[in-house]
Amino acid sequence: MAYFENIIKRLETNLKVHVHGTYHARTEIDSVLFWNTNTSHTPHPGGNILYLCDVAHFQGAPVDEYILIVNYPDCELPAGCLCISQNVALDEVFNQIQTVILEHHLLKCKEEELFRTLQHNSGLQGITNIAYTHLNNPITICDTSFSVLAASPQVTGDTNLEEKDGRLFVKDSKFQNMLDTKIVKKIYSTNVPFITYIEDYPFKWVFQSIRIQHSVVGYVCIREIQKDIVEEDLDYIDMFCHVIAIEMQRETNFQTNTRLNYEYFLTELLEGHFGQKEYILNNIIQLGHQPSKYYFLLVIDEAPDNHNSGIQLKNLYQQILTILPNSMAVFFSGKLTVLLPTDSYKPFNDKTQRKFYAFLQFHRLYAYVSFPYENIAESHIFYKQTDFLSSFYSEHTLIPEDYIVYYRNHFLQHTFALCKDFTTLKSTIHPDIYKIIRHDQTQNTDYANTLKTYLMNGRNAVRASEELHIHKSTFFYRLNKMEELFDLDMIREETMVAYEYSFILMDYLEKSKL
Numbered sequence: 034m035a036y037f038e039n040i041i042k043r044l045e046t047n048l049k050v051h052v053h054g055t056y057h058a059r060t061e062i063d064s065v066l067f068w069n070t071n072t073s074h075t076p077h078p079g080g081n082i083l084y085l086c087d088v089a090h091f092q093g094a095p096v097d098e099y100i101l102i103v104n105y106p107d108c109e110l111p112a113g114c115l116c117i118s119q120n121v122a123l124d125e126v127f128n129q130i131q132t133v134i135l136e137h138h139l140l141k142c143k144e145e146e147l148f149r150t151l152q153h154n155s156g157l158q159g160i161t162n163i164a165y166t167h168l169n170n171p172i173t174i175c176d177t178s179f180s181v182l183a184a185s186p187q188v189t190g191d192t193n194l195e196e197k198d199g200r201l202f203v204k205d206s207k208f209q210n211m212l213d214t215k216i217v218k219k220i221y222s223t224n225v226p227f228i229t230y231i232e233d234y235p236f237k238w239v240f241q242s243i244r245i246q247h248s249v250v251g252y253v254c255i256r257e258i259q260k261d262i263v264e265e266d267l268d269y270i271d272m273f274c275h276v277i278a279i280e281m282q283r284e285t286n287f288q289t290n291t292r293l294n295y296e297y298f299l300t301e302l303l304e305g306h307f308g309q310k311e312y313i314l315n316n317i318i319q320l321g322h323q324p325s326k327y328y329f330l331l332v333i334d335e336a337p338d339n340h341n342s343g344i345q346l347k348n349l350y351q352q353i354l355t356i357l358p359n360s361m362a363v364f365f366s367g368k369l370t371v372l373l374p375t376d377s378y379k380p381f382n383d384k385t386q387r388k389f390y391a392f393l394q395f396h397r398l399y400a401y402v403s404f405p406y407e408n409i410a411e412s413h414i415f416y417k418q419t420d421f422l423s424s425f426y427s428e429h430t431l432i433p434e435d436y437i438v439y440y441r442n443h444f445l446q447h448t449f450a451l452c453k454d455f456t457t458l459k460s461t462i463h464p465d466i467y468k469i470i471r472h473d474q475t476q477n478t479d480y481a482n483t484l485k486t487y488l489m490n491g492r493n494a495v496r497a498s499e500e501l502h503i504h505k506s507t508f509f510y511r512l513n514k515m516e517e518l519f520d521l522d523m524i525r526e527e528t529m530v531a532y533e534y535s536f537i538l539m540d541y542l543e544k545s546k547l
Contacts (some may be wrong), residue, residue: 040083052101062134086123103123105118106118161277164273180306192204205308210310241274280389302372305412331371335398349396351377352456422443479511486501489536
């Protein structure tokens with residue numbers, strides 16, 4: 034079979050004629066036959082048939098079929114008929130139509146071969162190799178971080194590519210050129226292959242986006258080096274991109290949990306696959322969101338002692354996005370992760386925080402909030418902050434102190450976790466603290482707790498005495514007594530910082546049982 038539009042285009046291009054009449058461009062024609070007075074008695078072979086007839090033998094159109102009349106005079110055309118008014122050989126028209134039908138049949142065979150390759154688990158590279166044998170032009174598949182996923186032939190020494198962390202990426206200069214020439218924008222805005230020229234290259238380029246659930250997850254690039262790209266090649270490339278999308282879902286276990294068009298983009302961002310800040314911001318705008326001065330990352334998770342983590346969140350993410358407008362959410366590494374742009378150095382204004390806090394409290398959810406940052410290309414770094422917080426509480430089955438947990442209050446714990454030598458880490462606790470603790474244990478005093486409370490309350494004596502439920506004069510007596518007993522220098526800033534650090538480290542080691 035072949036599409037009517039392809040048949041008409043071939044006739045008009047190769048025979049230099051014009052086909053008159055009305056037809057549906059995407060009508061599928063299965064075969065072409067000659068029409069004469071005896072044809073009406075011939076058994077119908079089935080499918081959509083395009084009949085051909087010279088005007089001298091035309092005696093009425095077949096019922097519910099298509100007929101093309103050749104050498105038809107320039108007069109009123111019978112209803113439901115097509116005609117060529119120019120003088121052209123009927124057998125030549127037949128051959129042209131038959132060639133289009135045959136080419137379309139061969140294309141379908143090639144497409145079926147692609148799907149067989151998919152079924153045989155040949156991977157992206159295997160599918161790309163098969164496509165190359167049919168297109169006979171170099172093929173490169175890239176994801177949205179402009180990293181090469183597969184290529185045929187294999188790319189070596191390509192001046193457009195550079196290696197980073199064992200992966201091939203499109204060079205920044207090449208990427209900038211694609212931005213400047215609007216190629217990137219066209220990849221995101223169209224879902225069919227398009228041909229373009231790139232400055233300094235003598236050949237044509239073909240690009241097409243790869244989409245999963247309407248989200249762009251990558252693109253195919255083909256260079257017209259070895260043979261001309263024809264219409265059938267574009268049809269094949271379109272099918273090739275659909276097959277690649279299926280394979281990418283299978284290989285990466287891609288699932289559209291949130292069913293939002295930015296899901297794959299945000300996943301790539303959190304994995305650190307984007308290096309160009311401008312590219313990221315352009316994508317955010319194209320996805321219908323606005324860049325901001327600052328960004329926060331939030332991981333929202335259920336209580337650490339809830340073994341059904343994630344199930345409830347899948348039903349609540351839309352509510353979260355309603356409370357936090359302009360944010361983007363994705364299930365990343367099994368956790369609901371939110372990118373929150375804001376023009377303020379604080380993640381929430383008072384109204385939003387109250388609403389968000391009530392929501393978390395009602396559902397017994399916890400939000401872990403990163404430091405603010407300005408360079409969105411560093412999102413993968415700041416994601417590690419929130420991931421540490423949620424993982425720490427989950428792994429040790431600890432209930433957070435509040436429903437919103439800020440990294441700014443826990444950055445030292447993260448620093449401790451990065452240290453693999455816990456013996457050396459423990460040795461950094463100031464010896465004065467051990468001295469005070471030993472005295473408390475033997476003399477039944479409370480000096481260590483008094484000092485810790487003082488430090489954790491910003492060295493505010495009033496707040497510390499209130500928390501200890503003692504009179505302020507009693508509190509100062511204890512401080513003076515500690516200076517006398519343990520020879521403490523509580524005026525020296527470095528010493529007080531070391532004491533505070535030591536108490537935080539001891540709490541971390543106790544919670545981690547290290």
